[in-house]
Amino acid sequence: MINAINQAARRIPTYTIYIAGIALLVWVMYFALSTADPIKVLERGFGRKGLQILIATLCITPLRWYGVNLLKFRRALGLMGFMFIALHLLTWVVLDLALRWSEILTELTKRPFIIIGMLAFVALIPLAITSNNAMIKRLGAMRWKRLHWLAYPAIFAGAVHFVMIGKVYTLESALYFAGVAGLLIARRLKSRKKAAVTT
Secondary structure, three states: OHHHHHHHHHHOOOHHHHHHHHHHHHHHHHHHHOOOOHHHHHHHHHHHHHHHHHHHHHHHHHHHHOOOOOHHHHHHHHHHHHHHHHHHHHHHHHHHOOOOHHHHHHHHHHOHHHHHHHHHHHHHHHHHHOOOHHHHHHHOHHHHHHHHHHHHHHHHHHHHHHHHHOOOOOHHHHHHHHHHHHHHHHHHHHHHHHHHHHO
């Protein structure tokens, strides 16, 4: 089964992730436009899909522990996740608040869930900028790898932001938070185990 998955993954070109991401973007926009409050649905839809895709990137490393190698898709997934999160922010700034900068600044300083969401987005920016071979070569593999550790607190902050948006906690928000927390804990335990073996 694992060999079949790996063989299938080798045959699938990476650019299919970008095609799927654009198709998903079109679907989110189409669905939002068919609702009574398209701006709010669009804003939430972009944020939800972005978080889901970023969680998928976190799953790639644990899957490798069990022999499933989807590493070649991680960069594309990360960039698609960043695209949806950026669109989530732009929808809020341009469509929801209509570029009312004084109101936007007030929201950014007084609402904890917006502050956390903005911190998550800011942390993702250098990751998106450096997600190419030229930047890996320029920074060096070790510096690039250390920088991309920002993905973990950024995605965790994104999950917290999602939980805090709702006035009532839902099963969906709980699952996202628990999933991200569980993946990060598993990663930490694996790193500690590896360090213990090498010392």
